[in-house]
Amino acid sequence: MLFLTTVFLTDGPGDSLLLRPITDVPVFVLVIFAVTGAVFYLRRRRPILVLGVAVAGWALLLPADPADLVGLVTMFALYSAGRYAASSRHGLAGLAAAIAVLVVDDGVRGSLWAEVSFGAVLMFVVWYVGRRLRLREEHAVETRRQQEAEARRIVAEERTHIARELHDVVAHQVSMMTVQAGAAQAVVAADPEGARQAMAAVELAGRQALDELRHLLGVLRPETERGGLGPQPGLADLPRLIAQVRAAGLDVRITDGLRTALPTRVQLSAYRIIQEALTNVLKHGGPGTRTEVHLREDGTDITIEVVDHAPPGLTRPQAAGHGIVGMRERATLLGGSLETGPRPEGGFRVVARLPLTGESA
Template sequence: MNLTAQPAGARVGRVPVRFRGPFVRWPRGADATLAIALFLAATFLQDAPGDTVAVRSVTDVPPPVLVLFAAAGAALYWRRRRPVRVLWVTLAAWAPTLGSSYSTLGGVVIVALYSVGRHADDTRWGRLGVVAALAAVTADGLVNSLHWGEICFGCLVMSGAWYVGRRLLLRTERAAQLRHEQAAEARRIVAEERTHIARELHDVVAHRVSMMTVQAGAARMVAADDPQGALEAMTAVEEAGRQALDELRHLLGVLRPKAERDGLGPQPGLTDLPRLVEQVREAGLDVSFIDGIQAPLPARVELSVYRIVQEALTNVLKHSGPRTHTEVRLAHTKCGRGLTIEVLDDGRGAAVQSVSDTAREGMGGHGIVGMRERALLLGGSLDAGPRPGGGFRLTAHLPVQGEAA
């Protein structure tokens, strides 16, 4: 059973990659180019008799009109972030030229209308801007004595630009919502499947352990009178134990994330700490290790001790850098019912970045959160923070029996 999904960016077979144009790949540069191009078009192009376009000299454009063209063109650079304001700026620049030969900002307004539909919320000012643009087209046509068909066509183009932008926005939002719903559904299915597997794990292991308990009890009762029967019962106990371990490994392998499925060997414990310390020393840390734990500990407690020390040393190496002096101390509490893990560093390594000021990124990183969670699951606690003289201190208290919180 595979409970993991393929990466979002993975290509399957020969499915083509979706085309991404310049306005998607380089939005700022594309918008700047568009603004310059429309400014130049409004400045140098004008309507000519016979529905043709003529080129005029920049000296033929009055300076006030040139300023209006420049303001309208420059406003388009912000058409994604402030689309409604850009529309009103372009309309304000277009209005004084309506009915004249300098009324050439229609293309700029069309792009602004599209941007309102594509990037703006459906606000009152956005809708009023669309109405104002249609009124400006109508007024320009009436002043120039155009046919109503031409005026209606201009209004259709203006409203169509806004409508196309709005439809693209709604389609993008629906696609995002669909992806969100699909991701939520996938998470729900995975959660349900994991819950189902957890129930199977409980049922299978409980059944096998019950069989082992019954067989062991039978072996104890007949051990004196029937050694052969007791031997057969203990053989059945051994077989049931092996089956339980095999099924447990299989189900845990399914539950474990893909990145962690390799290596189902024994989990590390206290005996592995010296090797961990040696590895960290080879990485450059100046580590001293004091192990004051004498009595054996439950496996879950030893695993938590190892993981906490491992993560703490990793944090020192990452935040303070090599040559940082670090002390790791393990000791029983005074009452003997728990143990203390203490990791101290002076924060003076080669890569130190003012640990006392940043306090290990505000003590909000995943490392400290994960260590604290391990301690809480055993019924213990974990504190971490900067030391008064510089450096960092991490102290964890764990109950020896590892009672759940």
């Protein structure tokens, strides 16, 4: 289209445009028109090259009559340089070259400086419009990329949260069910009533595990389907947890020295840490293990200490399992800390420190 325009149109009197036959166009002018028109196919991939060819063609045709129409081609090339060039530096250099050719062209034809200034301003505006469109597009792409990254981060955090909750619930309840089922199998012949009580405890733990799983799976449902979900467990639910592990065979004693009302997130983390610690005692120490749970306030923190008195010869896993990792994550997310390790006199000790306000440092 640009090629046909430059070939068949020329300036007429009073800034009008006239049609002319192709035979009136010199061969070298026709060649320049053909090159500048053909190179526009590269305006998206090589916009600076296109601008350079357009400016060079305009400069070569300064002595000829149709130079102004090559200037029109340069205007399109300036827009392409602003719109598609990755850097503005080369585009500004091309703009300066185009303005220089414009000044020379208008000087040769004796144009007024007002006309030269208007042409220079118009060239800058054309380039700037293309540049602003590119910058706006880049900003939209970057915003979309950030939104996608944020969405992926939220999904990853939610998956980690759900995985941690599932582990806490399933590991605790299934551990108690396993211990109770083993105890029932051991005493079924000698003590049928004890075996029946143990299996009743297994049934109760299974029902509670199903209730917890239903609650967690409700998190995966749409918002409109989440009605009726109960609250997350807190420190007020500790007596029920202690009763469960006592029914499983642990000798648990708890000392509660807390006086300050705690935020829900702190209560949930404290409950899950105690639950996981008692589950580990039940799993590795077995029924009959004496265990102590201490809760106290230390300045701006609360300290949760779970100590068991398992036999000194009892072996524990050398590497931290998912339970200890989950406890440490819960404490760290609140700005607290977790210490775990065997005791010299036997048994295992878990100490968690959580800020009273639940705000990470």
